Amino acid sequence: MPREIEIKSVLNKTKQRDTWFLDDYTVNLYSSCSFNCLYCYIRGSKYGTNLEASLSVKTNAIEVLDRQLYNRAKKEQYGIIVLSSATDPYLQIEKKYELTRQALQLIAKYKFPVHVITKSDMIARDYDLLHHIDKNAILPNDLKSTLGRGVIVSYSFSTLDNATARIFEPGATAPSLRLQSFKNTLQEGFLSGVSLMPLLPFISDTTAHLDLLFSTFKECNAHYVLPATLTLFGHEKAASKTLMLQAIQKHYPELLPKYQKYFQYGSEMPAYYKAAFAKKMKELAVQYEIKSSIL
Numbered sequence: 001m002p003r004e005i006e007i008k009s010v011l012n013k014t015k016q017r018d019t020w021f022l023d024d025y026t027v028n029l030y031s032s033c034s035f036n037c038l039y040c041y042i043r044g045s046k047y048g049t050n051l052e053a054s055l056s057v058k059t060n061a062i063e064v065l066d067r068q069l070y071n072r073a074k075k076e077q078y079g080i081i082v083l084s085s086a087t088d089p090y091l092q093i094e095k096k097y098e099l100t101r102q103a104l105q106l107i108a109k110y111k112f113p114v115h116v117i118t119k120s121d122m123i124a125r126d127y128d129l130l131h132h133i134d135k136n137a138i139l140p141n142d143l144k145s146t147l148g149r150g151v152i153v154s155y156s157f158s159t160l161d162n163a164t165a166r167i168f169e170p171g172a173t174a175p176s177l178r179l180q181s182f183k184n185t186l187q188e189g190f191l192s193g194v195s196l197m198p199l200l201p202f203i204s205d206t207t208a209h210l211d212l213l214f215s216t217f218k219e220c221n222a223h224y225v226l227p228a229t230l231t232l233f234g235h236e237k238a239a240s241k242t243l244m245l246q247a248i249q250k251h252y253p254e255l256l257p258k259y260q261k262y263f264q265y266g267s268e269m270p271a272y273y274k275a276a277f278a279k280k281m282k283e284l285a286v287q288y289e290i291k292s293s294i295l
């Protein structure tokens with residue numbers, strides 16, 4: 001059972017809008033994340049090795065969000081709300097608590113635009129609200145002509161292979177179901193694309209898997225694909241680097257020396273890898289005619 005906690009603030013204003021996700025605000029209705037991705041950047045001693053065990057529900061989040069959105073709307077401080085940045089808005093417990101649905105009702109009421117980022121297939125439940133927001137949201141002035149609508153939906157994938165995903169993102173919806181949900185969201189007419197964050201070195205960034213990813217998303221008519229390399233932090237028991245190296249040792253022992261070499265001291269892949277990665281992603285975007293940014 002998740003813990004229930006009370007919070008003072010749930011609408012976080014970002015310092016600067018991120019060019020990838022266009023976030024002016026972020027909202028996290030749950031604390032920690034039962035999808036439990038080994039590479040997750042929120043990992044560390046605060047949440048322990050099993051993120052699901054530290055999952056909390058912000059029971060007064062809707063009341064607080066109502067107040068905060070009211071104040072922002074009164075000052076006409078409209079901006080894109082990213083739902084979510086440090087958890088998934090459609091965790092399994094959302095079926096019971098419906099905090100995301102209630103938050104979308106408020107976002108619709110105060111006419112804010114929203115960017116939903118998810119690894120789940122549960123979003124179909126909220127298409128009605130999302131259609132309403134898409135048509136009626138008030139955009140910040142600089143996005144009126146470029147974005148021109150109120151909803152963006154990004155699906156996150158680190159692989160399209162269900163078995164690989166069970167190792168690295170054991171609590172998340174299987175990629176095959178996620179993909180079907182992505183197709184449905186596109187068929188609903190939403191602006192929707194994919195975040196490939198992160199692609200796993202030598203596992204899902206191989207030429208064969210990249211072609212599978214890009215051809216699959218092209219076939220779906222994805223509006224954009226946002227790829228990124230792997231970043232791992234920490235040496236303690238619950239750190240993303242520790243957990244990823246353990247998983248590589250267990251499931252891909254032949255790759256362990258490479259992962260150890262790259263991540264023993266630093267948190268990022270080496271510069272030459274990142275340069276080759278960026279070049280390859282540019283080529284694939286051109287080859288498959290898919291945008292590499294939302295706008």
Ligand code: SF4
Pocket residue numbers: 033034035036037039040041042051085086087088119169172
């Ligand atoms: S779904 Fe996102 S927030 Fe949740 S564990 Fe995975 S990477 Fe972290």
